[in-house]
Amino acid sequence: MKTFKNKVALITGAASGMGRYLAINLAKEGADVVICDVDESGLKETEKLIKAYNVGSSSLLLDVRDKKEVEELPKKIIENHGKIDLVFNNAGVVIPTGFLNMNEEDWNWCNDINYNSIINFSRSFLPHLMKEEGTALINTSSIFGIITTPNNTVYHASKFAVRGFTESLAKEMEGSNTQIHCVYPGHIGTNIAVNAKFGDQIVKGESKEGILDLNGEPVKDIKGNQVSEKEAGIRFRDAGMDPDKAAKIILKGIKKNKKRIFVGIDAKLMEISQRIFPNNYWRMMPITLLFGLLLSPHRLKKAFQLTRKKKD
Numbered sequence: 001m002k003t004f005k006n007k008v009a010l011i012t013g014a015a016s017g018m019g020r021y022l023a024i025n026l027a028k029e030g031a032d033v034v035i036c037d038v039d040e041s042g043l044k045e046t047e048k049l050i051k052a053y054n055v056g057s058s059s060l061l062l063d064v065r066d067k068k069e070v071e072e073l074p075k076k077i078i079e080n081h082g083k084i085d086l087v088f089n090n091a092g093v094v095i096p097t098g099f100l101n102m103n104e105e106d107w108n109w110c111n112d113i114n115y116n117s118i119i120n121f122s123r124s125f126l127p128h129l130m131k132e133e134g135t136a137l138i139n140t141s142s143i144f145g146i147i148t149t150p151n152n153t154v155y156h157a158s159k160f161a162v163r164g165f166t167e168s169l170a171k172e173m174e175g176s177n178t179q180i181h182c183v184y185p186g187h188i189g190t191n192i193a194v195n196a197k198f199g200d201q202i203v204k205g206e207s208k209e210g211i212l213d214l215n216g217e218p219v220k221d222i223k224g225n226q227v228s229e230k231e232a233g234i235r236f237r238d239a240g241m242d243p244d245k246a247a248k249i250i251l252k253g254i255k256k257n258k259k260r261i262f263v264g265i266d267a268k269l270m271e272i273s274q275r276i277f278p279n280n281y282w283r284m285m286p287i288t289l290l291f292g293l294l295l296s297p298h299r300l301k302k303a304f305q306l307t308r309k310k311k312d
């Protein structure tokens with residue numbers, strides 16, 4: 001695909017982060033955009049930002065878990081915009097909680113948004129995408145769909161599932177009109193951790209005022225104050241790659257028809273270390289992250305500002 005001009009793109013989770021910047025950059029390149037999310041005010045803000053580019057757009061308050069709505073969506077978009085060319089399954093959530101502390105309802109909530117919705121969107125949209133030349137289905141997994149970390153089981157399970165589904169589908173669809181892409185972002189500076197659902201117990205012990213590190217110790221900032229869950233989310237956001245840059249990398253990957261699109265040097269290095277050290281990549285993580293930081297000086301500077309001070 002050489003250009004997004006005159007394409008019609010649907011982006012889920014477009015009220016924030018990468019979804020918002022995918023919509024803006026697609027509009028900048030002359031595509032009609034259909035944005036959807038559960039966050040009404042964020043959606044309005046994205047809508048406002050898109051208006052500057054004078055392209056066709058629609059905004060839908062839609063929960064990606066709503067199977068019936070998703071089944072009816074292709075017809076609605078085709079009625080409004082004439083066709084559908086690109087579907088970005090981008091909406092996602094995270095629950096950084098130990099497996100035994102998570103109830104079934106939360107487990108299903110995360111899987112339904114991160115994975116099951118992608119199956120429903122793919123089933124609804126693929127028959128329409130396949131009819132047109134130069135179309136694409138883009139599913140967002142994560143570098144956490146390739147490597148694993150503790151206290152994140154449901155996120156990993158959902159993102160590994162997205163990867164398995166999408167990479168198999170890509171093989172199945174070879175030679176068709178539709179490109180299939182799986183996106184593997186590393187650390188991107190978005191609201192995903194600010195809006196995370198935390199369990200009562202993150203690693204060990206109660207965590208009413210703040211979060212605990214991997215040793216079960218309270219995470220403290222440089223002044224020795226305990227870091228709250230919200231604060232940790234803000235730090236995560238401030239230290240990550242600019243989501244606008246991430247969106248541009250994703251769009252470039254689609255133009256180059258890359259089946260696997262890695263976003264960020266950290267994602268690339270972690271993928272390589274997983275292949276070279278399949279049993280020990282977890283121990284290599286600090287070195288991998290350090291290399292990643294050394295290769296992007298502005299993030300190194302931010303990391304120094306955000307140094308976490310451990311308990312004496």
Ligand SMILES: NC(=O)c1ccc[n+]([C@@H]2O[C@H](COP(=O)([O-])OP(=O)(O)OC[C@H]3O[C@@H](n4cnc5c(N)ncnc54)[C@H](O)[C@@H]3O)[C@@H](O)[C@H]2O)c1
Nearest residue numbers: 013016017018038063064091092142185187188190191192
């Ligand atoms: N930020 C990162 O470091 C990172 C890393 C790897 C993968 N990802 C993935 O990238 C994707 C985009 O996330 P982001 O980082 O931009 O986060 P974000 O929180 O900024 O954006 C996610 C959007 O999804 C929306 N959403 C959540 N539940 C929804 C639902 N039921 N229906 C419709 N919309 C819903 C949210 O309201 C939000 O606007 C996600 O799939 C995420 O898992 C993010």
